[in-house]
Amino acid sequence: MIVDSQIHLWTAETPERPWIPGGQARAHLPEPLTYQKYLPLMAEAGVDRAIIVPPTWPLEENEHGLEAASRHPDRFAIMGRFAIERPQSRDLLPTWKSQKGMLGVRLAFNHEKTRWIVDGKADWFWPVAEEHDIPVMLFAPDAPEAIGPIARDHPNLRLIIDHMGLATRGPEFKRVRERIALIAPLAKYPNVAVKLSAIPGFSDEPYPFRDMTPHLRRIFEAFGPRRCFWGTDLTHQHGKFPYRQYVTHFTEELDFLSEQDKRWIMGDAILDFLGWR
Numbered sequence: 001m002i003v004d005s006q007i008h009l010w011t012a013e014t015p016e017r018p019w020i021p022g023g024q025a026r027a028h029l030p031e032p033l034t035y036q037k038y039l040p041l042m043a044e045a046g047v048d049r050a051i052i053v054p055p056t057w058p059l060e061e062n063e064h065g066l067e068a069a070s071r072h073p074d075r076f077a078i079m080g081r082f083a084i085e086r087p088q089s090r091d092l093l094p095t096w097k098s099q100k101g102m103l104g105v106r107l108a109f110n111h112e113k114t115r116w117i118v119d120g121k122a123d124w125f126w127p128v129a130e131e132h133d134i135p136v137m138l139f140a141p142d143a144p145e146a147i148g149p150i151a152r153d154h155p156n157l158r159l160i161i162d163h164m165g166l167a168t169r170g171p172e173f174k175r176v177r178e179r180i181a182l183i184a185p186l187a188k189y190p191n192v193a194v195k196l197s198a199i200p201g202f203s204d205e206p207y208p209f210r211d212m213t214p215h216l217r218r219i220f221e222a223f224g225p226r227r228c229f230w231g232t233d234l235t236h237q238h239g240k241f242p243y244r245q246y247v248t249h250f251t252e253e254l255d256f257l258s259e260q261d262k263r264w265i266m267g268d269a270i271l272d273f274l275g276w277r
Contacts, residue, residue, distance in 0.1 A: 002247060003267035003276075004042075004050040005195050005231030006137075006162065009035050010057070011064050023057035026111075028235035035068035035076065041234075042075070045243035048267065049276075051231075052078045053106050053137065062102075069101020077276050079106040079137045084116070084125050093132050103274045104135035104158075109143060117146045126150055130157035135274055137195075141167035144182045151189035158273065160229065161186070161194045164219055166202055168236065176202055180215045187222035193273055194223055196265065197231030199249065200241050207245050208253035217256050225257075225264035226272065 010032050013019045020026075035052070042050060052065035065078035080096075082105040083089050096102060107125075109117040116122050117140050129136055135158035140146060144165050151159055165183035166176060186192050196216060203209035220228050232246045251262055270276070 001049065001263075001267035001271065002047050003230075003270055004047050004234070005160075005229040005270050006053045006197050006233045007038065007050045007231075008055040008233070008235045009033055009038055009052050009064060009068065010055050011060070013058070017058065017060045017063075019057050020059055026055075026057040028055070028238060033235055035064065035072070039072070039075070041243050045247055047243070047247065049075055049077070049271075051103070051270070051274075051276075052076055054078070054081045055235075056081075056108055056111065062099075066099060066101060073101060077101045077103045077274075079104050079135075081106065082125075084122050090124065090128060093128050093134060096132065096134055103276055104137065105129065106137040106139070106162075108139040110139060110141060114142050117143050126154050126157060130154045133158075135160065137162055139163070141165075144179065147183075147192070148186055148189070151186065151192045155189070155191055157191060159189075159192045160273070161192065163198045163202075163233065164194055164196060164215070166198070168198065168201065174202065174204075176212070176215055180218055184218055184222040187224075187227070192223075193227035193229060193269075194219055195229050195231045196220075196250075197229075198233035198236055200246070201233070201237050207241065208249050213254065213256075216254065220256070220261075220265075225261040226269045228265050229270040229273070230266045 011034055012032050052068060054062050054065050062078060062080040068076040069078050078101050080102055137160045139162040166179050199209055199212050203212045205211045230250050234243060250266060
């Protein structure tokens with residue numbers, strides 16, 4: 001079972017479904033990648049399931065992902081966008097996972113939301129998500145130091161760190177070794193897991209991205225196979241690498257992984273962590 005822990009899928013902007021101002025500049029690809037277009041890519045790459053992480057530029061929130069999960073429940077689930085800045089959002093959490101295919105929440109503290117994880121704006125969310133057993137995927141590229149206290153103070157809140165905690169832009173981009181040194185110690189919190197995702201984007205080498213191997217090994221040795229989740233963030237690489245190479249990078253090129261390790265990392269671990277049956 002191969003499960004991509006992060007794929008962005010979205011539809012075109014329309015008057016009925018507007019994007020945020022400047023959304024065209026943020027979109028990963030010039031044309032939308034819908035679930036209808038993505039299904040044959042999955043088949044070609046040998047990917048069995050995918051977790052849809054709705055991107056930040058549309059304002060449609062989770063509609064397209066929920067449609068995909070409803071029509072193809074054996075292929076798609078969703079970690080939905082959630083507006084922590086809206087007072088009415090608190091009322092959504094008790095029934096959040098009753099939406100078909102909804103496994104949890106993905107929070108991205110980037111762009112205009114960069115400081116929300118440290119300035120108190122998100123403080124109300126963590127205990128409520130913990131109370132209702134809602135797992136959280138967390139992208140906080142500019143504030144990795146905030147993750148540890150959240151995990152410590154909310155031990156029953158399942159947290160997944162996106163992209164090994166690496167920054168996909170800005171001054172911290174490509175400072176991989178320094179960032180891994182901050183993220184690996186977070187393995188002491190049993191409620192924290194990590195995505196081994198978007199790897200080609202941090203490499204300075206062609207496939208199979210050998211310069212990333214020691215960093216992947218350090219995270220794997222810290223978190224273990226049941227808290228490391230393979231993923232691609234495919235569209236963020238703008239189609240530079242074939243989808244199948246993301247798969248074979250882990251299944252064929254990382255000699256430190258046993259066959260059992262690969263089974264966990266490539267799919268079984270995230271299915272277990274998120275309870276996707």
